[in-house]
Amino acid sequence: MRGQAPGVAISQFSPAFIEAFNSAAVLFQASRFEDAAAAFRRLIAEHSGIAALHGNLGLCLRAAGRPDEAMDALKQALRLKPDYPDALNALGGILLDRRHIEHALIAFKELVKLKPDYPGALLTLGNLFMFIGGGERAHATYRLAVAVEPDVAVNHNNLGAVSLSLGHPQDAALNYRRALAIDVGKPEYRKNLGTCLLMAGDYPNGTVAYEGRLEQPVWRKRDMPGxxxxxxxxxxxxxxxxxxxxxxxxxxxxxxxxxxxxxxxxxxxxxxxxxxxxxxxxxxxxxxxxxxxxxxxxxxxxxxxxxxxxxxxxPDSVPGGVPYLRAEPELEAGWAERLERLEGGKRPALRVGINWHGNETGKSIPLECFEAMGKLPGVRLYSLQKVSGLDHLERLRDRVAVTELGADFDAGPDAFLDTAAVMANLDLIITCDTSVCHLAGAMGRPTWVVLKWFADWRWMRDRLDSPWYPTMRLFRQATSNDWAEVMDRVTAEVAANAGGQATPNPAEGTLR
Missing domain, CATH: 3.40.50 (Rossmann fold)
Structure with missing residues (x-):
């Protein structure tokens, strides 16, 4: 706890005040936060105009798990002294804890403007920029953090992360290695370096570094006997x-x-x-x-x-030709009959299965991006979506023409059985980066995966195909978060194939 009243030498106060202040600070250091808060309240009752008392009260209350009261105390400290770094940092931290991102941004911007070398301030500001998708601003902020605190490993690690997200894997690898030089062998940084190298196609070095994931505390590590x-x-x-x-x-x-x-x-x-x-x-x-x-x-x-x-x-020696997973024959035949009934005996030129929603941030395709595709002559869309994302279908059912497969579709305890059987009867699967694309690829089905601009390492950086799945095409966002543009390209390709009645040969696997 920073104990002095800003702008006032502690020696100017009475011995009793100094003793009471120091006693409150000792209580805080001993993690007796409620007692420390009570001591600072008593001092405030006698000296209400001292910003440091309100600031330290705010720190005590935050540590005691009373954020509302802490915010009140910190705001009062800032009213008395706007250029109070500790209060800005603590207030920003509470706002961040509560996911009040825009307000936290304001607090940390002010803190960085006031005191750029405040420990961790630039790092937190960079993290906030990353959270709101401001990659370039995050990159500039992390660079400042590295300049101000060059011996802090996490500054280099986060600069590596944003460099990778902006499409600069060589810079990212350099920064991850700098983080590892400071915090030698840290599993998180090793894993991050591994994903960076794997994305760049450097599997000999990337797979070694990626083993760091197994030592991360957050990893679901298995303690297997033997x-x-x-x-x-x-x-x-x-x-x-x-x-x-x-x-x-x-x-x-x-x-x-x-x-x-x-x-x-x-x-x-x-x-x-x-x-x-x-x-x-x-x-x-x-x-x-x-x-x-x-x-x-x-x-x-x-x-x-x-x-x-x-x-x-x-990537040049990936094992296992496709298909190496198959649908169960009885289920495949059953779904063939069921799709024919849904179509009234009139098979469209292209049966297209779509899966638009994934559980990870930024991977999901807005369902409305399939609206134009659903109106193409000769194209019928079938929903392969389960659980998450179905609320989008409910909201857009009148706009997006998607055939649903019924409440019994993959309703049992075994996952993907019906999905595999349906996909075996489709001409094309269009999906975001989720487990559906891996099952479709493993089955050797014609599959188009629509990827966010900064995609997972296994899709590498610039490839439009996948060494893992020979019947797969990759469609990447041209710019971050622009699903409309990439889906316009996908829709145009579907239209071209439907217009040419281009039902693919399963042995060949891919549409043009």
């Missing part, structure tokens, strides 16, 4: 591979079983329970187990996404 596989010989051995992250990752990386089998392994996979049935068509597995089920004995274990590193694959 021996970690670190490229020991696998001939005659049983290897347990276990899922790590999202559902789409299981679809994407289950392909590595074929490489493990060629090395002589007996391959077991422990998957998310909802995926056990849909993954049962994956080849080269000797055992498939849902999380929570008893596991048989095994010699080694490894996390699914660590196989890239241990097997040394690159």
């Amino acid at each position: 021996v970690l596989w670190q490229a020991q010989p696998l001939a005659g051995k049983t290897l347990l591979v276990h899922f790590e992250q999202g559902l789409g990752d299981s679809f994407q990386y289950i392909r590595y079983a074929c490489m493990l089998k060629r090395m002589g392994a007996r391959v077991l996979y422990e998957c998310q329970p909802a995926l056990k049935r849909v993954l049962s068509t994956a080849p080269d597995l000797d055992g498939l187990f849902a999380f929570g089920e008893p596991l048989p004995p095994y010699d080694y274990h490894i996390s699914l996404m660590s196989l890239m590193h241990r097997l040394g694959t690159t």
Whole structure:
């Protein structure tokens, strides 16, 4: 706690005041925040015009979990002394905690203007700019933070993050390495460097650095019994591979079983329970187990996404030709009949399945961007959306012509069974970056993925195809957050294919 009254030497006050002030500060340092607040209130009752008393009261109340009262005290401190950095910082922090972003921006802008070298102020301001999508302003602010506090690793890390988001992977990698030079080996910075290198296509170095994710405190780390596989010989051995992250990752990386089998392994996979049935068509597995089920004995274990590193694959050596996942034949046939009934026996030139909403920030396509596509002659849109995003359909049902597949569509405990069966009967899947695109790609279906401008590392930076899925095309935003422009391009491509009656050959996989 910063104890002196701004602009007034503490020695000008009485010994009793000094003793009371110091006692309140000691209570704060001892985490006795309520007692400290009471002590500062007593001092304010006698000296209400001293900004530092109100400021320190605000700090005590914030620490005590009383933000409303803390804000009142901090605002009073700033009324008495507008150029009061500690009060601005604390007030901005409360506003940030409450997600009052615009007001927090004002507070931290004032703080940086008043005292640019206030610890952490430029970093927080840069974070706020990033939050509201102001990448260029965030970049300039983080650069100032690095200049003011060059020995603070997080300043370099965040400058790396914004550099990557602006399309400068080399600058990003340089800044991540500077962060690691200061905070040697920090898992978060290693993982960030890994994603940067992977996005640039540098898999030999990127996969090594990406292993840092497994040591992050926020990671869902599995403490598996037994021996970690670190490229020991696998001939005659049983290897347990276990899922790590999202559902789409299981679809994407289950392909590595074929490489493990060629090395002589007996391959077991422990998957998310909802995926056990849909993954049962994956080849080269000797055992498939849902999380929570008893596991048989095994010699080694490894996390699914660590196989890239241990097997040394690159974009040029991605294993597993498509399709390596398939729909269940009975469900596929059932949905073929059901789609024909929905169409009244008049099959359109193009059956297009759409999935517009994902759970991660910035990945979702506004449903209204499909309005023009739904009006194209010869095109019928089918909704592959489940759970999240259905409220958009309810709101726009009168504008966007999308055929819904009924309440029983993938309604059971096993995920994606109906999705796979429907996709097997479609001509094209158009989707945002979510698990649907990975299942479609793994099935070898013609798939167009519409990506935000700063997409996930696995799509790399500039490619319009994917080394993971040969039947996939990538459509990228030309500028950040501009879904309308990229969807206009997608719609034009759909129109061209529908006009040419270009139903694709499943063996070829892609539309033009």
